[in-house]
Amino acid sequence: MYVAVKGGEKAIDQAHAWLAEVRRGDQNTAVLDTAQIRDQLTLACNRVMAEGSLYDPDLAALAIKQARGDLVEAIFLIRAYRTTLPRFGASAPIDTGAMTCIRRISATFKDAPGGQLLGPTFDYTHRLLDFTLLANGEAELAETERQTLNEPLARVSDILGKDALLQPEPSGNEEPGDLTRQPLAFPADRALRLQSLSRADEGFALCLAYSTQRGYGRNHPFIGELRVGHVEVSMEIPELGFSIVIGEITVTECETVNQFVGSRKQPAQFTRGYGLTFGHTERKAIAMALLDRALRWEELGEDDTGAPAQDAEFVLSHADNIQATGFLEHIKLPHYVDFQSELELVRRLRAEAEQ
Amino acid sequence: MSAYNFAYLDEQTKRMIRRALLKAVAIPGYQVPFASREMPMPYGWGTGGVQVTASTLVPEDRLKVIDQGADDTTNAVSIRRFFEVTAGVETTTEADRATVIQTRHRIPETPLQEGQIIVYQVPIPEPLRFLEPRETETRKMHSLGEYGLMHVKLYEDIARHGEIATTYAYPVRVGKSYVMDPSPIPKFDNPKLNGSPAIQLFGAGREQRIYALPPWTPVKSLDFEDYPFDPSRAAGQCALCGSTSSYLDEVITDDSGGRMFLCSDTDYCARRVQEGA
Numbered sequence: 001m002y003v004a005v006k007g008g009e010k011a012i013d014q015a016h017a018w019l020a021e022v023r024r025g026d027q028n029t030a031v032l033d034t035a036q037i038r039d040q041l042t043l044a045c046n047r048v049m050a051e052g053s054l055y056d057p058d059l060a061a062l063a064i065k066q067a068r069g070d071l072v073e074a075i076f077l078i079r080a081y082r083t084t085l086p087r088f089g090a091s092a093p094i095d096t097g098a099m100t101c102i103r104r105i106s107a108t109f110k111d112a113p114g115g116q117l118l119g120p121t122f123d124y125t126h127r128l129l130d131f132t133l134l135a136n137g138e139a140e141l142a143e144t145e146r147q148t149l150n151e152p153l154a155r156v157s158d159i160l161g162k163d164a165l166l167q168p169e170p171s172g173n174e175e176p177g178d179l180t181r182q183p184l185a186f187p188a189d190r191a192l193r194l195q196s197l198s199r200a201d202e203g204f205a206l207c208l209a210y211s212t213q214r215g216y217g218r219n220h221p222f223i224g225e226l227r228v229g230h231v232e233v234s235m236e237i238p239e240l241g242f243s244i245v246i247g248e249i250t251v252t253e254c255e256t257v258n259q260f261v262g263s264r265k266q267p268a269q270f271t272r273g274y275g276l277t278f279g280h281t282e283r284k285a286i287a288m289a290l291l292d293r294a295l296r297w298e299e300l301g302e303d304d305t306g307a308p309a310q311d312a313e314f315v316l317s318h319a320d321n322i323q324a325t326g327f328l329e330h331i332k333l334p335h336y337v338d339f340q341s342e343l344e345l346v347r348r349l350r351a352e353a354e355q
Numbered sequence: 356m357s358a359y360n361f362a363y364l365d366e367q368t369k370r371m372i373r374r375a376l377l378k379a380v381a382i383p384g385y386q387v388p389f390a391s392r393e394m395p396m397p398y399g400w401g402t403g404g405v406q407v408t409a410s411t412l413v414p415e416d417r418l419k420v421i422d423q424g425a426d427d428t429t430n431a432v433s434i435r436r437f438f439e440v441t442a443g444v445e446t447t448t449e450a451d452r453a454t455v456i457q458t459r460h461r462i463p464e465t466p467l468q469e470g471q472i473i474v475y476q477v478p479i480p481e482p483l484r485f486l487e488p489r490e491t492e493t494r495k496m497h498s499l500g501e502y503g504l505m506h507v508k509l510y511e512d513i514a515r516h517g518e519i520a521t522t523y524a525y526p527v528r529v530g531k532s533y534v535m536d537p538s539p540i541p542k543f544d545n546p547k548l549n550g551s552p553a554i555q556l557f558g559a560g561r562e563q564r565i566y567a568l569p570p571w572t573p574v575k576s577l578d579f580e581d582y583p584f585d586p587s588r589a590a591g592q593c594a595l596c597g598s599t600s601s602y603l604d605e606v607i608t609d610d611s612g613g614r615m616f617l618c619s620d621t622d623y624c625a626r627r628v629q630e631g632a
Contacts, residue, residue, distance in 0.1 A: 008427045008428055008429040008431070008432040009427070009432045009436075011429065012429055012432060012433060076393075076397065079393040080393050080394065080395045082393070083392045083393040083394075084359070084365070086365075180390070181390050182390055183388040183389060183390050183391070183563040184563070185388065186490060186491050187491075313489055313490065313491060317490075322393065322397075322398065323398050323561045325397065325398075326397035326398025326399040326400065326402075326561060327398055327399045327478070327561055328399075329397060329399065330397065330398070330399025330400060330478070331399075333399070333400065333422070333429075333430055333459075334422060334423045334428050334429075334430070335423075335460070335539075336423050336604050336619070337423045337424060337460045337461055337523070337539075337540075337541055337602070337604065337619055338460060338522070338523040338524075338539050338541065340541070340589065340602075340603070340604055340605055340619075341522035341523050341541040341542065341543070341587070342522050342523075343605065344522065344587060344588070344589055345520060345522045345587075348518075348587075349516055349517075349518075349520075352517060
């Protein structure tokens, strides 16, 4: 007899119990401490903060632990939590020029005021598995000359900007839109596009940005500057009448310098793409800058080559991994009713064809 | 659960959604953009419906949640439990006792009554989406009432298959204005949309749209004079209650082609069995 229609409630409870058990794993191994995740899987936490749009390393670590290491699931946990938080107000814009840099490189100039600082990067590591780590050993930490750049560093783009070689960006005091409070509508202005890209799925942003490099909306980017470091967040408190620092966050900022030929009205000039993300998330920040630049084709009077990365509605409507994974995975839910109606149709059409 | 407000959403969010609902009721069939929130269940699981239900519920309500017509499918269980915990409202499986019914893919067989609210979970609110993927274009088409493309699609179906090959999410026209997606209900349920005494609310969370049909709104399934709309169902009978008029699910009973039909509406079916039908 058919029994599957009943028992949903019990099945859900059992599934949750099983999930809790496999999340814990073998009870003979030590339980994973969220502080370990926060401090030793920092880049995973950074991605969760960036795409979860919530700067809180402890909660990111908790989300990763709870999600069994599934980062998209962890991002979802953070987003669902974030949306319940009350909003006290908006901070003052952060000043990345005043950043305490742990990393700062420019690919356009051999040297720039303040110098190049590699910082903790994988860039020149040889990707050889370190079997010492497998044995839970640690190589002795070498003495490092740890340097951070505490002085405010002139941005490479400002240096180029002085000679008008780089197109200036308009500054304004208007409040940017907030896509978590207003439904996204098209055309979306640059502030909204950047907001969307900043929380976009890293994989989606990466591969779309890559497509521009391979000719689908090519825009000849150079990394004008990539900087990673700590910035103060300040907020004006109405009761006090002045700004106070409420905390410090780590961010990654990328400015690309892109070729632009110029037009009859404008002399040749470089243009830029911009990326800014929470935490040390440089792959994402670079991808974001390339996409930002690709989406500016209209404003810069370039041709629409029909490339996916140039199409704001396409990019922004599909960049959010929480939306994407939800809709993709929802096809696991029962669709008996719809399928039944299709089944009837196909049978009827086949019967008619056989006659 | 005291850390959360009644029915989970904070009052500011509810107010924003209620405004969208009022606008939707005032302009039947028009898709109102709203700032959909991330919910504690994934997009695609009914976050739009859940937000609409959460903004509609009052403590005195009696809630019914169905998925595929059934009260005990996993997602219906999960959503009902969510509101039991966050709103503490009474729940029921009986369609005529519920004041609010949240549904995915079905309209109950038991006729809805005045004073009831039915909330549909909607995946893709735009009926023109698969003819034109761009929102900027489809909004224009709606504002100009430019629905020729849809009629061409239906015509092509007839030319190719001899009938309109849309069996669920079958497009309707609301009064003389908007073409609307009724959510993926089987077209069998479409006639129930027309002139319903209940308030019908549609929530699409991921797509950030709300739309509505106020009571007694005329709703017509699109068709042609010589190819009138046909609300088809499986030519069978429910193996449990014997109904020959309800919408049926087909169930495979063995691995040699054996199958049987059962009512998709479990409340309707159980009551008929109880009444000894």
